[in-house]
Amino acid sequence: MNLQDLRYLVALADCGHFGRAADSCHITQPTLSAQLKKLEAYLGVILFERTSRSLTVTSQGAPILAKAREVVAAADALLELARREGGVMSGPLQLGVIPTLGPYLLPTLLPLIAERFPKARLVLQEDLTGNLLAALKAHRLDGALLALPLADDDLACEALFDEPFYFACAKSHGLAKTKTIDPAELADEKLLLLADGHCLREQTLAVCGQIGARSDAADFRATSLETIRQMVAAGLGATLLPALALSKDGLCIRPLKGPPYRRIGLVWRKSFPRQDDMQLLAKTIKAHLPEGVRGV
Secondary structure (H helix, E strand, O other), X not given: OOHHHHHXXXXXXXXXXXXXXXXXXXXXXXXXXXXXXXXXXXXXXXXXXXOOXXXXXXXXXXXXXXXXXHHHHHHHHHHHHHHHHHOOOOEEEEEEEOOXXXXXXXXXXXXXXXXXXXXXXXXXXXXXXXXXXXXXXXOXXXXXXXXXXXXXXOEEEEEEEEEEEEEEEOOOOOOOOOOOEOHHHHOOOOEOOEOOOOHHHHHHHHHHHHHOOOOOOOOOOEOOHHHHHHHHHOOOOEEEEEHHHOOOOOOEEEEXXXXXXXXXXXXXXXXXXXXXXXXXXXXXXXXXXXXXXXXX
């Protein structure tokens, strides 16, 4: 038994699925399954109850899992203590980011971090909110840039900025001549949305769904904003875009009354040893906000 075996155990418990856990650990599913069997044989305990659809920690496995989490956290703390000998914002920092933010914020953030903190090395992972939170809790990430709020007593967060939403449609669209869109006007609009699991989908529905917006365009679920942008430009529907993702190429962009917005924050574990680094990263981002967002 070694530390990596315990990391696999924690990943399986957090993901509840062999395939997702294997992906998060960057190994194959058969390898993960084999390692779990070896660990169970070594401990003499069945750790998970397996079915074709679920993976559940057994009553015997629960206290072992809890101790494994403590061991992994202690090992990470030891590693971070060694890294901190190089000073604040020194060494690798594992940072997650949601896909609807990464392509638009990172091109300005990364050069800034490289200039301000040359000893730091950001290691980035782009994924859906749920997967990033699982990786954060499993100590595979140090922090993440996410949409707030998040309800988790084990996590600390620092709000960074508010990002307004805009209505985007083709230039031939009936609302293209309206200078400012009232969300009530979208009640019967055909909206193109991201697939389930993207927090931006839920945020869009929160803006429009309250007043009965038809979110359906039901046969279409995109996995990227760029796909939606091209579909909108082709006149196949309309959508809401966050400010950093705006592009006028082929689109008509209109502000919304209010305006509605999403709040972006930096999130990390309260137990993370490098609290000062996370606070400094948040402070740096807030001091150099990109155009189109509002500080908080």
